[in-house]
Amino acid sequence: MAFNRREFVKLTGAAAGLATLGLPLVASAKGSASIVVIGGGYGGATAAKYCRQYMPDAKITLIEKDKYYYSCPFSNEVLGGDKTIEEIRFGYDGIAARGIDVVIDEVTGVDPAAKSVSTKGGQKVSYDYLVVSPGVSFKGNIEGYEGEQMNKMPHAWKAGEQTTLLRNQLEAMADGGVVMIVAPPNPFRCPPGPYERAAQIAHYLKHHKPASKVIIMDAKDKFSKQGLFMEGYNKHYEGMIEWRSAANDGKVNAVKGNKLITEFEEHEPAVANIIPAQQAGALAGAIGLTNESGWCPVDQRTFESSIIKDVYVIGDACIAGAMPKSGYAANSQGKVAAAAIAAKVGGYEMPDPSYVNTCYSLITPEHGISVAGVYRLEDGKIAGVKGAGGLSPAGASDATRQVEAMYARSWYANITADLFG
Template sequence: MQLNRRLFMGGAAAGAAAASLAAPMAHASNHGKPKVVVIGGGAGGATAARYIAKDSKGEIDVTLVEPTRSYYTCFFSNLYLAGFRKLSSIAHSYGKLASDFGVNVVHDWAVGIDRAARTVTLAGGATLPYDRLILSPGIDFVDGTVEGWDVTQQNKMPHAYKAGSQSELLKAQIEAMPEGGTFAMVAPPNPFRCPPGPYERISMVAHILKAKNPTAKIIIADPKDKFSKMALFQEGWGDLYSGMIDWIGSDFGGGNVSVNPDEMALTIDGEKTKVDVCNVIPAMKAGRICEIAGITDGNWAPVNPHTMQSRVDENIHVLGDASQQGDMPKSGFAANSQAKVAAMAVRAALTGSKLFPAKFTNTCWSLIDTDNGVKVGASYEATDEKIAKVDGFISQTGEDSELRKATYEESIGWYAGITADMFG
């Protein structure tokens, strides 16, 4: 099915059956409209803010807190690395959320949450009261998971797993590689944002090196023994980039890795190799604000799958990468799907609107080469224990070029649809 803006935006409540009418709660401020604060303006937060504001028809005050004025999507950022997209094409502003939907967009950092008082403190000194709080801060990195690397080294060995300036830096480093040079990636352990992402990135790096630096080599040090779409990627690498890519999984020491940014060196299972570019993607955890709020299990924030409410605090909902929810991957599509469920639950709690059973969907597309797209996806439902996978699909090895091209074109339609759904 070709995904477009109309179909994507119309899917918010598709297939849901009517449930009971929820009674609105008392407001924290005891007067005026109920207040919702959303922290994080990505696929989860922007979508939730927009849907709550749009569907409540002015009955709820919605504030979105996001430090950046231009949001760069991590999805499709790999295509920028290979020259299939311009950086400007993955950059989005929040103007329409404010002008068309009445969302109060605040460009600042959230630095404190008082759950008892139900307030958010901003770096600029302001305090925002809330009746419901939605956290969608994305990911941060777990310190010490790659020996020799921390975020202070990200300019020498970029992660580029938060798009924008890191993406520009990694692209510049790739293009400056000497003839016959070596690109290395330290892949992350599970769970992490966008399971196919590192391997699509390898494909995109191989694509540009094949054209501009065909004798260059790529090394992947991977702590896992398998990865998302493994057969599809390895088929593509063998057919298109033969002899260029060396994947070193856990059986061959891929998890026993250290780096030396000053020497531009990578050591795998005791064997040291000089490299020209090293893309370090460390282990991940929920964005810092979840830790500040005290709602994590150490790395992630457990949620009630029916509403995306925190298991620790029912007045807080957690979306996307930061949540510990069950079977869904950490992806932009997943965050957007979860945001619609949370938005419906928030409106039901605050205005008494109908609450429908939670349904979720996800698809992750990846590009292996020009017009060579593959995908994996599933549908999900909420159980008391977790978001549970109902059924799924995946591209097959050996598909013809027309099908692969159609899959890539489908991803282009999806990108247009989801970004319109997020930002209006």
């Protein structure tokens, strides 16, 4: 986000001033709710679509800073070489065709008092309900990881240009090189992501640079689907993937030049992929939607912010009880938030919320594993339904892993159609 706190306050201050003078910035038409969604990823694109479905007469605006969206799910397969960057790129024509105003512009301020959003391009859009789906931003947990260093050691944790940078480095690397993936501390976007990435990079190396190695440097002592990943690594990439836990000096504290620095050692891998610690997207902090944790507290029934009324926060940025920070979770949350807003607009009781998550990971193109969860509200918190969900079985047959890989690709086709189709 290219605005700082001071500019933001200035902007919203000015907006509030205008509003008190009785000059509404954009009058919302009588009898028709105006809903603005900020962020066109898995959460925001879903929220906009389902608001449209539930409220055919509402004015719905989606504001997104980039013309194209690059999907984080399946971006690891771009690193592995089974997908191209174009195959994970989506435009907003499908969303516009649903009768949603798509504004490609950067949000510079939100004025919760005047209920308006201002953009870099000079637009001001008023809202009755605002949905914010800002994704994640990075925390400075790794000293020296800023500016040009972020291109030198790509994070590739926001897909697009960064994915291409990392892929190019892998392609340029000589056989026998070491690739280090620095995995972040909890909580972070896509808990199985760094470990699927290790497999996908190893998949590429195995076929093109078989003397090379992948080392995961972890800030944690355990990780998502660990047993299933380890089983897959041993089966397909024996001796190629090494995992260093935090207890085994895996925690990288600083980067300098080509070096990764831990408490006891310095490493100089051929390719370094740094995934820093995370918090809610910068916009959420600037609007004032975050608490001391850096994430956004919400009413977990509706996703309305606990801090600002009529503002809903969904996706990775929000605190959603037992749900992980995943694309599917954001998609599911966007639907619940849309239903909650529709109920408010329509003046009826919202049905009990129901939320789902499924995360597939591909260890090879024919070896898929999954974790699933079904969630409901318990005592005001999103809780996993007991006995439901969980992991693919350990030690399953090749045929089973193959079926899961088939459904992983099917998932990607279906969820991206749900978002952008």
